Amino acid sequence: MVNENQFGNRDKKGHWRPFKRVDYGPLFRWPSEPMQLFKWLFRWDGYIFPWNFIYALVAVLVWTYFTPPMETMKSFSIDWIAYITIRNGVLMTLWYGVFHLWLYVRRNQGTTFKYNPKWPETDNSAFLFRNQTIDNLIWCFASGLPIWTVFEVITLWMMSNGYIPYLNLDTNPILFFAIFLFLPLFREVHFYCIHRLIHWPPLYRTVHKVHHANSNPGPWSGLSMHPVEHLFYFSGVIIHWIIPSHPVHALFHLVHLVMSPTPGHAGFDKVIIGDKKLLDTHCFAHYLHHKYFEVNYADGSIPLDKWFGTFHDGSEKGDQLVKARLKGLKEKST
Numbered sequence: 521m522v523n524e525n526q527f528g529n530r531d532k533k534g535h536w537r538p539f540k541r542v543d544y545g546p547l548f549r550w551p552s553e554p555m556q557l558f559k560w561l562f563r564w565d566g567y568i569f570p571w572n573f574i575y576a577l578v579a580v581l582v583w584t585y586f587t588p589p590m591e592t593m594k595s596f597s598i599d600w601i602a603y604i605t606i607r608n609g610v611l612m613t614l615w616y617g618v619f620h621l622w623l624y625v626r627r628n629q630g631t632t633f634k635y636n637p638k639w640p641e642t643d644n645s646a647f648l649f650r651n652q653t654i655d656n657l658i659w660c661f662a663s664g665l666p667i668w669t670v671f672e673v674i675t676l677w678m679m680s681n682g683y684i685p686y687l688n689l690d691t692n693p694i695l696f697f698a699i700f701l702f703l704p705l706f707r708e709v710h711f712y713c714i715h716r717l718i719h720w721p722p723l724y725r726t727v728h729k730v731h732h733a734n735s736n737p738g739p740w741s742g743l744s745m746h747p748v749e750h751l752f753y754f755s756g757v758i759i760h761w762i763i764p765s766h767p768v769h770a771l772f773h774l775v776h777l778v779m780s781p782t783p784g785h786a787g788f789d790k791v792i793i794g795d796k797k798l799l800d801t802h803c804f805a806h807y808l809h810h811k812y813f814e815v816n817y818a819d820g821s822i823p824l825d826k827w828f829g830t831f832h833d834g835s836e837k838g839d840q841l842v843k844a845r846l847k848g849l850k851e852k853s854t
């Protein structure tokens with residue numbers, strides 16, 4: 521079995537933190553390092569592999585095998601809309617379910633690499649039915665799934681009818697692949713903007729509080745949001761109503777929105793596969809957001825939090841800086 525002490529340490533309360541600091545990769549490092557940039561793009565645990573590649577692959581498979589013909593989607597009909605709803609529900613169940621089953625039901629690696637040693641709450645009034653997992657499932661399926669599907673149905677219907685600009689692989693191959701490459705970056709900026717917005721106190725108290733009830737998140741916390749947050753969150757896909765895109769781009773965007781929060785809220789820094797294969801979830805930056813609220817609104821490749829002064833690098837010094845900053849803000853407001 522892998523020893524987590526090689527990668528990080530636990531404090532007196534049993535909270536684990538990795539030695540490796542939160543990092544954005546070389547995309548915005550100056551002076552730029554083309555070789556580093558190239559490696560980061562294509563190496564394992566870089567920009568593309570494994571996560572963005574998995575999401576793109578799923579989008580291609582969904583488009584090729586599990587999306588009705590464009591001709592069918594030209595007019596709204598219960599048949600194909602119900603089909604897409606069920607297909608999305610199955611995708612969500614499988615993806616989130618695998619993480620939840622592996623890490624939280626079977627507990628295959630115990631608390632090894634788990635940031636917070638506690639398991640999900642089973643008796644806490646912050647959650648519906650006082651149960652964190654049940655609460656998360658309800659928000660995911662009752663709100664996340666229908667709102668995701670509505671955005672998808674409207675986008676596919678408009679593309680099928682030629683109401684919005686359409687991009688073809690044959691005529692624009694470079695742009696076609698470039699959109700795949702840039703969409704995760706667009707997502708970071710869009711998420712950062714809406715995330716700052718819903719931390720505005722009136723919206724936080726009424727909307728974003730639902731997501732932040734999960735101070736110790738698990739996979740299902742990823743899409744556990746108030747319907748208004750879901751509306752903001754999925755609204756990024758509207759970009760395809762403006763820039764020329766292929767349906768597979770819109771599907772990639774939606775699949776990314778739905779699938780990436782799962783490893784992003786896993787609660788574990790690494791998933792152990794087999795005896796010693798490790799899969800990095802890259803969720804420490806966002807875990808810190810759930811722990812300290814006013815830090816790391818975005819994470820990924822664009823250092824937005826560094827630029828806007830809300831970055832937490834994951835170190836103990838970072839904890840102290842955040843506490844001092846929050847104390848200063850509190851004093852200022854009183």
Ligand SMILES: [Zn+2]
Pocket residue numbers: 731742785806810
């Ligand atoms: Zn979150």
Ligand SMILES: [Zn+2]
Pocket residue numbers: 715719728732809813
């Ligand atoms: Zn937040």
